[in-house]
Amino acid sequence: MRGIMSENDKNRGTLYLLPVPLLPYSPEDWKPCQLMNMMAPNVIAIMKSVPYFVIESEKTANRLLSRLLSPEQFSEVGFFILNEHSKEEDLKAPLSALKSGYDCAILSEAGLPCIADPGAALVSLAHEEQLRIVPIGGDSSLLLALAASGLNGQRFCFLGYMPIRSEELQKELVLEGQAAMHDKAARIFIETPYRNERTLRACIEALPENLYLCVACNLGTNQPLIRSMPIASWRNKAIIIPEKPAVFCFGIPAKLNKKQLQSASRERRSLR
Secondary structure (H helix, E strand, O other): OOOOOOOHHHHHOEEEEEEOOOOOOOOOOOHHHHHHHHHHHHHHHOOOOEEEEEOOOHHHHHHHHHOOOOOHHHHOOOOEEEOOOOOHHHHHHHHHHHHHHOOOOEEOOOOOOOOOOOHHHHHHHHHHHHEEEOOOOOOOOHHHHHHHEEOOOOOEEEEOOOOOOOHHHHHHHHHHHHHHHHHEEEEEEOHHHHHHHHHEEEEEHOOOOEEEEEEEOOOOOOOOEEEEEHHOOOOHOOOOOOOOOEEEEEEOOOEEEEEEEHHHHHHHHHHH
């Protein structure tokens, strides 16, 4: 049986999954001192030590790393692009670097790597090669939205991006709304900011009126916009969602459930 660590592991790189701030870029908010206050010291230390970064956008990565690394450190880092346009062959370069002994770090555009993020494909291959993977905790917009929604945090599922075509979107919302009524699990999905208003209207029209809908924008900032209420209430209010990254959640509101809470408590204790 393969051990936790072998001599061969010492000659292979580690793949770090590093969280980045959810705060949208602005020259004022992204001053080096403010970024460092938002990020854990161990994350910054790893950023300063790894030679390669797996990124979605070189522009975004440059903005972040140029503020956290010294000019000498920044000039020496290398980038591997991995985004929605990448192909399987694009995974070969970072995987080869790891197998050759170089550490790499995945940076996401959405806070926590590999959750609704293409970095998951590289992690999957790294597991096949039995490489060391180290995730570092940080903000996930999906979990922040769920935590603030008041919906069932004991059972939930992520639907990713919903269909673009209106007819398919309506059909999917009807099916998932009915399923949420049956299994009591919260549903979470994301959408491109310029489609926020259209998506909200579709939810109001297609979901059962006694389900709750939460829309969460500006997560990771000091002024988040979070609204959670029954579909029936959404229909009676004129609320405009800004064209900013948003997370949509719908389902049954959370209730105190003694049996469920006791089971969750036992599971948490067993993990300590």
